[in-house]
Amino acid sequence: MLINDLPRYEILDEAAMAELDRGWRRIVSELGIDFLYDEALDLFRAAGQQVDGQVVKFDPDWILEQVAKAPAEFDLQARNPAHNVHIGGNHMVFSAVYGCPFVREGIERRDATYADFQNLVRLAQSFPQLDSPGGTICEPNDTPLDSRHLDMVYALLTLSDKPFMGSVTSGPNAADTIAMAEIVFGRESLEETPAIISLINVNSPLRYDDRMLAALFEYARAGQPTVITPFLLMGAMSPVSIPATLAQQVAEALAGIALVQTIRPGCPVVFGSFLSNTDMQSGSPSFGTPESAVGLFCTGQIARHFKLPFRGGGALTSSQVVDAQAGYESMMSLWPTFLAGTNFVMHAAGWLESALVSCYEKMVVDVEMLRMLHEVFKPLQVTEETLAFSAHQEVGQGGHFLGAAHTLERFRECFYRPLVSSTENYERWNRNGGNDTAARASEIWRKMLDEYVEPPMEEDLKVELKGYVDRRRKELGD
């Protein structure tokens, strides 16, 4: 968890903010949003909103009244209290890639398996820059579909002791997640401080589907935070305009957040953003784009305006391999992630190929970038001591600082030390195999996996958790 005390980068003036305000109000009130879930429609109707079939037209001020009930910041507990995080304010929490059906390991691209899921969770546990393994770190395609969520939550709870993300594939799956968390944390503790954060995607444009809403209801009732995220690839799910997309994002996110507050006032919730654009030549989604960078600056500013913690960014790329494009596109999305002060960062490490692939090497490369940016976004201490006039006196004109006493006292800690980057001169680099970044990253994750130690869990607890998984799997017929 980074406390980012550097300035926020904001590019919208008051007139622009006012224009966007008019934009989302018009969308929710004149067009309305589909909610494909009767319980949601009943709640909105009871609250005096205009429900016509599945379309809900809102009074924007009613939405804002509900949104005001959401906390601006909240705590999320981990199995290991040292890994508890705080979401909101100047805090930035980083979680791993989420939702990929494939994995890449070196030059091999294949269907992701449960073994991959476990290994990637182990790696996320091992890197201190990742505050959470996230949830679906890859899709374990070799496990039965109906009970897969049980296997994933079991791995997340046993192989890691960091906060985790819950299943959202259905209401019952969300209920299973909560039940398993109750076994580990206890119902009271969970009620007092949430331990599960879950991703609710909007079926954009302007539609929430039944499965996501069923999961949202489960988590909201249990007081567990959800990340309400319009899924916006401009040109496909939203207009080919950043301002239009921002207005849509506000409309969709605030409507969902209002629903959460109607279900359980005061329930923690995160304003989510997943905003990029379509490549209009290929029709493919495009990540790490200039448009998504601009969108992220604006999203941060907007979320702060509504006093909500927000999610966005990550180390995103469309690249098929861990090459230069993967590096620069990921930085293209990580820089604005930090500049915007993003509170909850999904996909912070491991994302490749527009999120089709969870990549082992990319995870290492992304962690390097996170480490570098953690270093940048620390306030600079300008003091008599750091001015180090004595070092200038010591070395004088035309001298060299490498052997200076001032340097020797500090050389171990004075600068960032890379994880995978190389500064070796060409001859030495060549002698050492001439490995590019991806090849060096491969060595690193293998070593980390070798050195991984499972975080301790009481045996009784583990048996109980396993018993729950086995029982439910049987009930689900797998």
Add this chain to the structure above:
Amino acid sequence: MLINDLPRYEILDEAAMAELDRGWRRIVSELGIDFLYDEALDLFRAAGQQVDGQVVKFDPDWILEQVAKAPAEFDLQARNPAHNVHIGGNHMVFSAVYGCPFVREGIERRDATYADFQNLVRLAQSFPQLDSPGGTICEPNDTPLDSRHLDMVYALLTLSDKPFMGSVTSGPNAADTIAMAEIVFGRESLEETPAIISLINVNSPLRYDDRMLAALFEYARAGQPTVITPFLLMGAMSPVSIPATLAQQVAEALAGIALVQTIRPGCPVVFGSFLSNTDMQSGSPSFGTPESAVGLFCTGQIARHFKLPFRGGGALTSSQVVDAQAGYESMMSLWPTFLAGTNFVMHAAGWLESALVSCYEKMVVDVEMLRMLHEVFKPLQVTEETLAFSAHQEVGQGGHFLGAAHTLERFRECFYRPLVSSTENYERWNRNGGNDTAARASEIWRKMLDEYVEPPMEEDLKVELKGYVDRRRKELGD
């Protein structure tokens, strides 16, 4: 040339700025700076500064009086007026990599030649994102050392019609550069609006050497701008502390700028920064580091404080090849370059391996990054039109924007279009050869070189220029 109207990212508060102010004043007044050039010492002595051997101890307020004579912004003319640039204010000018002894072309790394020099100048001429080919775009090792500067200036003046950088290897070489520019621009025109910008490196710490000073004198007398650049790799040429290095940078740069203003008051000059750090494990220079990013934010803020245009940043990396590290380190230095609003950006494209290598493929990759960042740093227009409510009305809930009228009217121009990045799906990408970014970049620069057209120059002028080169080469005994 980009006009960057987005906000500057500034991280120093008033107390920090005041501390840095104390820092540089103490260095120039108590330690002093070496000037290995009698004419400089004479001028300083005449101006009442304390000269002891080669060390000059300054009255900081006298330095500030001189610095105040330098213009905050100035024009630089190009052979083609459409390529004139403005240096200072919100303007950002980008020039190519500078000073590398080697080139890389695909997997081949070799001594750079004059043919490489010419080809790289042609490429810099071809990319609209590069405002200047710079100067020593690579070192033409196969030309005679004494007259090499003539060949370089000839290529810069004939193969490109953008502004260029002059020779600084000696006073006479600078005089040759000016004489050749006079042939092309005319003495009066050159006097009215400068056409040569040249890099004067400080021999840090706290020393200006005789060759650089001789060149500085030539350019200052001719009213041509120089970029006065402390050469600071922390741990080698400055203390292992960012604030100490910033104080040293101010001390060194302002002393040189004061000298320029003493030679010719009002002569345009640029506050230069080349600030990175040593990898304390290998002792190698390290580029695209967190420390250099922080240094760049501060440098921008400091230069604006002194009302001087400034140079910094670029697409820097220590990587040996065009891989993920090359991508993310270059972005690590390009993002702060833009955020700081850097007025003159050297090494904006083509830099590899800590500036030992000018790389063809890297130039293409860097131009892609420049294109993307040009797009980010444009103000966002939030208006009734860009809110595009009609598009939302048209598509409605659960629809798709790809076929919408609003999209069809705009799809060609609505988003950034990549130069080398790929969004192809995996199958298609594989079918097309499965080429990584570097391989695709290779195709692009070859095609651009094929399509290059030499910018027109009157034959008489070319002959006169060539005559000058031949005559001077003979005089120099090559």
